[in-house]
Amino acid sequence: MILTVAGTKKEYPPDLTVTKLLEAEKVEMPMYVTVSLNDEFLKREEFDDTLLKENDSVEFLYFMGGGF
Amino acid sequence: MSFSNEQMTRYSRHIILKEIGVKGQKRLMEGRVLIIGAGGLGSPAALYLAAAGVGVIGIADADEVDLSNLQRQIIHTTADIGRPKVQSAREKMEAINPDIKVNAYQTLAVADNILDLITDYDFVIDGSDNFPAKFLINDACVIARKPFSHAGIIRFQGQLMTYVPGKGPCYRCVFDNPPPPDAVPTCRQAGVIGAMGGVIGSLQAMEAVKYLAGAGELLTGFLLTYDALEMKFRKVKLPDKAGGCAVCGEHPAITKPFDYAPAVCNIEP
Secondary structure, X not given: OEEEEOOEEEEOOOOXXXXXXXXXXXXXXXXXXXXXXXXXXXXXXXXXXXEOOOOOEEEEEOXXXXXX | XXXXXXXXXXXXXXXXXXXXXXXXXXXXXXXXXXXXXXXXXXXXXXXHHHHHOOOEEEEEOOXXXXXXXXXXXXXXXXXXXXXXXXXXXHHHHHHHOOOOEEEEEOOOOOOOOHHHXXXXXXXXXXXXXXXXXXXXXXXXXXXXXXXXEEEEEEEOEEEEEEEEOOEOOOHHHHOOOXXXXXXXXXXXXXXXXXXXXXXXXXXXXXXXXXXXXXXXXXXOOEEEEXXXXXXXXXXXXXXXXXXXOOOOOOOOOOOOOOOOOOOOOOXXX
């Protein structure tokens, strides 16, 4: 299955949930990452149950607190 | 407002740009921008906005200049150590451009003063260094219908987005609540490359200038991310505003600014 993750197209195994994708992409502290799926915000409680489909586009948005 | 010969010369490189011109420069000179934080982001933003001739620039920060600031907070010098940052910043800005007026607020932005701070300004730059302040600035700007530039920097990374009322999502649409204190590195232990404030703070100044002059497209509805190690910029499209957003959504639960508990750094500087 082809997904576009953070702007890059890649092959992924089927039956992949958003939670599993966060693990596969080694996203640090996934509980604090905002995910958009096909240009819609995805609620955190939906990560476990949302199955990704062919050609889905996923963005990870990270907290960045500094201004220093 | 007509320009003096000196102003025509000072701003000639702006005036010659077709997107700015005399009209845009006049708008800059009549413009008012508030910068919250005179640190890594606020330093370059303040210097460029002063140089650009933005008529009134407010700068708010409660801190004094510390030796550890000087690796990146380029508006302050070694001689300023121990002095209020806003005083140090004001002097440099006025030295660059005596045409402008600088309002220095030596205070933390908190729920009790944020609406008063932002009320007289056309555009706000969030150069704060912590999540409670970032959420406070967002909420206040949404409530008061003020456009603002949000930014964050850490290590070799930075990002920014622009909020304009009625256009695109706010910061709270993207991040509904601050992470628990110390869950996400925010503080001194994480470090930041000095020039990152220069890159991202200058981009915030760019957004303010474009907003005031009415030039080009703003970063509304986008998050621009920058990874210095991979030398990669990405303009990430953000979804439309979250209908259920607690502050800019259809039925907002947040109708006045409030303070989150400040994050505590668990190490000494």
